[in-house]
Amino acid sequence: xxxxxxxxxxxxxxxxxxxxxxxxxxxxxxxxxxxxxxxxxxxxxxxxxxxxxxxxxxxxxxxxxxxxxxxxxxxxxxxxxxxxxxxxxxxxxxxxxxxxxxxxxxxxxxxxxxxxxxxxxxxxxxxxxxxxxxxxxxxxxxxxxxxxxxxxxxxxxxxxxxxxxxxxxxxxxxxxxxxxxxxxxxxxxxxxxxxxxxxxxxxxxxxxxxxxxxxxxxxxxxxxxxxxxxxxxxxxxxxxxxxxxxxxxxxxxxxxxxxxxxxxxxxxxxxxx
Amino acid sequence: xxxxxxxxxxxxxxxxxxxxxxxxxxxxxxxxxxxxxxxxxxxxxxxxxxxxxxxxxxxxxxxxxxxxxxxxxxxxxxxxxxxxxxxxxxxxxxxxxxxxxxxxxxxxxxxxxxxxxxxxxxxxxxxxxxxxxxxxxxxxxxxxxxxxxxxxxxxxxxxxxxxxxxxxxxxxxxxxxxxxxxxxxxxxxxxxxxxxxxxxxxxxxxxxxxxxxxxxxxxxxxxxxxxxxxxxxxxxxxxxxxxxxxxxxxxxxxxxxxxxx
Ligand SMILES: Nc1ncnc2c1ncn2[C@@H]1O[C@H](COP(=O)(O)OP(=O)(O)O)[C@@H](O)[C@H]1O
Ligand SMILES: [Mg+2]
Numbered sequence: 001x002x003x004x005x006x007x008x009x010x011x012x013x014x015x016x017x018x019x020x021x022x023x024x025x026x027x028x029x030x031x032x033x034x035x036x037x038x039x040x041x042x043x044x045x046x047x048x049x050x051x052x053x054x055x056x057x058x059x060x061x062x063x064x065x066x067x068x069x070x071x072x073x074x075x076x077x078x079x080x081x082x083x084x085x086x087x088x089x090x091x092x093x094x095x096x097x098x099x100x101x102x103x104x105x106x107x108x109x110x111x112x113x114x115x116x117x118x119x120x121x122x123x124x125x126x127x128x129x130x131x132x133x134x135x136x137x138x139x140x141x142x143x144x145x146x147x148x149x150x151x152x153x154x155x156x157x158x159x160x161x162x163x164x165x166x167x168x169x170x171x172x173x174x175x176x177x178x179x180x181x182x183x184x185x186x187x188x189x190x191x192x193x194x195x196x197x198x199x200x201x202x203x204x205x206x207x208x209x210x211x212x213x214x215x216x217x218x219x220x221x222x223x224x225x226x227x228x229x230x231x232x233x234x235x236x237x238x239x240x241x242x243x244x245x246x247x248x249x250x251x252x253x254x255x256x257x258x259x260x261x262x263x264x265x266x267x268x269x270x271x272x273x
Numbered sequence: 274x275x276x277x278x279x280x281x282x283x284x285x286x287x288x289x290x291x292x293x294x295x296x297x298x299x300x301x302x303x304x305x306x307x308x309x310x311x312x313x314x315x316x317x318x319x320x321x322x323x324x325x326x327x328x329x330x331x332x333x334x335x336x337x338x339x340x341x342x343x344x345x346x347x348x349x350x351x352x353x354x355x356x357x358x359x360x361x362x363x364x365x366x367x368x369x370x371x372x373x374x375x376x377x378x379x380x381x382x383x384x385x386x387x388x389x390x391x392x393x394x395x396x397x398x399x400x401x402x403x404x405x406x407x408x409x410x411x412x413x414x415x416x417x418x419x420x421x422x423x424x425x426x427x428x429x430x431x432x433x434x435x436x437x438x439x440x441x442x443x444x445x446x447x448x449x450x451x452x453x454x455x456x457x458x459x460x461x462x463x464x465x466x467x468x469x470x471x472x473x474x475x476x477x478x479x480x481x482x483x484x485x486x487x488x489x490x491x492x493x494x495x496x497x498x499x500x501x502x503x504x505x506x507x508x509x510x511x512x513x514x515x516x517x518x519x520x521x522x523x524x525x526x527x528x529x530x531x532x533x534x
């Protein structure tokens with residue numbers, strides 16, 4: 001066991017201020033063919049807090065989130081939400097759980113056959129919490145929260161810039177007032193200012209809803225802005241968890257290397273020679 | 274000996290793979306159809322696809338049918354005049370069109386137009402996470418994407434084929450009267466005399482089955498596509514090839530069921 005493994009073990013086993021975490025992962029494994037993407041992920045996300053998951057590209061961050069959402073079935077391991085094992089939920093309970101979860105996909109995943117306003121209110125319409133007539137006004141209200149004009153609602157997603165698409169996707173993720181929200185690389189591919197704006201919107205939305213947030217990022221500035229807690233995944237395992245505040249001076253060699261973006265360190269890029 | 278066993282293993286593996294695919298498609302179809310019985314039904318999606326298939330395919334199908342009827346009349350005239358059997362032309366045109374060429378040619382045109390579009394749209398949604406997004410937005414992707422397409426294509430194809438039948442006969446009639454010198458009334462009488470209800474009904478049944486197959490293969494190939502733009506391209510090709518072959522094979526099966534005594 002390396003020191004970082006031991007540290008990971010300790011911080012996972014220390015219960016936070018809240019005895020039952022909102023999300024609890026234990027021993028999550030997933031392989032695609034011969035490739036083992038998740039190799040025993042253990043992680044707790046405290047209720048009402050914001051967790052950021054760090055890790056290199058292809059380290060299995062998106063797969064972790066998709067497992068929690070039930071979009072990918074893990075090979076082994078336990079996933080608990082509010083203390084309930086989601087593998088044991090009935091179809092109906094699983095659907096009810098998804099109704100309370102919001103998700104911002106890595107590339108937005110907006111429906112390009114629908115105008116923006118229908119994208120934003122899609123979940124409310126699907127749950128019949130709103131009529132189509134009321135949906136336009138509701139969409140305008142939610143779009144305003146992410147700093148977009150009501151007129152954007154009538155455009156199609158393909159007509160929007162990358163930053164606007166991210167904002168619309170954010171609006172769609174929070175419109176149904178979820179109590180758990182996942183953000184998969186919300187600022188990747190945006191300029192630094194737009195990234196900061198999106199981070200601010202995320203913090204606003206999470207605070208307003210009192211939701212638990214789970215974000216993926218490899219942008220350190222962004223991680224410090226949106227995270228209370230942070231965890232780092234490497235080679236399919238959580239190698240460190242701690243506070244998001246002092247990323248870069250954590251004392252964990254891997255995290256510090258990652259945070260400072262250094263080539264030399266315990267993390268070696270697997271480049272083919 | 275070894276080589277023989279290798280060959281056997283290869284064939285066996287191929288057969289097992291084919292059976293598995295067949296089973297997967299059958300389950301996919303069953304789930305898609307079963308959502309018809311479980312509310313909610315996405316009527317808006319249904320209507321969008323119904324209009325796309327029934328209305329916007331009209332020009333293509335109409336032109337195909339018209340020219341087919343014209344060619345049929347012309348070809349059978351050259352053939353039949355050798356036996357002094359020109360009066361059979363009207364019946365050849367109307368029977369071939371209603372029983373066979375109307376449904377089959379319309380279906381092949383729609384497979385190229387609609388089947389490809391379905392595979393491309395659903396495939397793109399799959400590789401850009403939009404299918405997963407549906408799930409997180411409290412919507413069953415099978416119910417939202419596949420069921421409306423299956424129903425729309427199954428209902429729209431017979432309507433298209435009715436139009437194709439009329440235009441096919443019209444094409445034959447035009448060539449017959451304008452070029453081959455038939456009297457209009459005689460040609461129409463010949464047409465009506467030979468036509469039976471079963472000819473039209475069998476054609477419409479074929480059309481409905483073909484419509485279902487086109488939507489099924491388009492949806493299935495799109496739904497299971499992976500690997501970015503290239504994967505979507507392959508899914509589109511696969512959808513058109515698979516539905517075209519299935520249309521011709523099922524055409525034989527249905528003809529056998531209706532007309533073999
Ligand atoms: N559906 C899938 N089928 C096969 N391989 C996959 C699938 N999803 C992800 N992977 C593989 O798993 C690895 C981790 O992917 P992902 O979680 O998306 O990485 P990231 O940490 O950058 O989000 C990648 O190597 C990817 O190729
Ligand atoms: Mg990812």
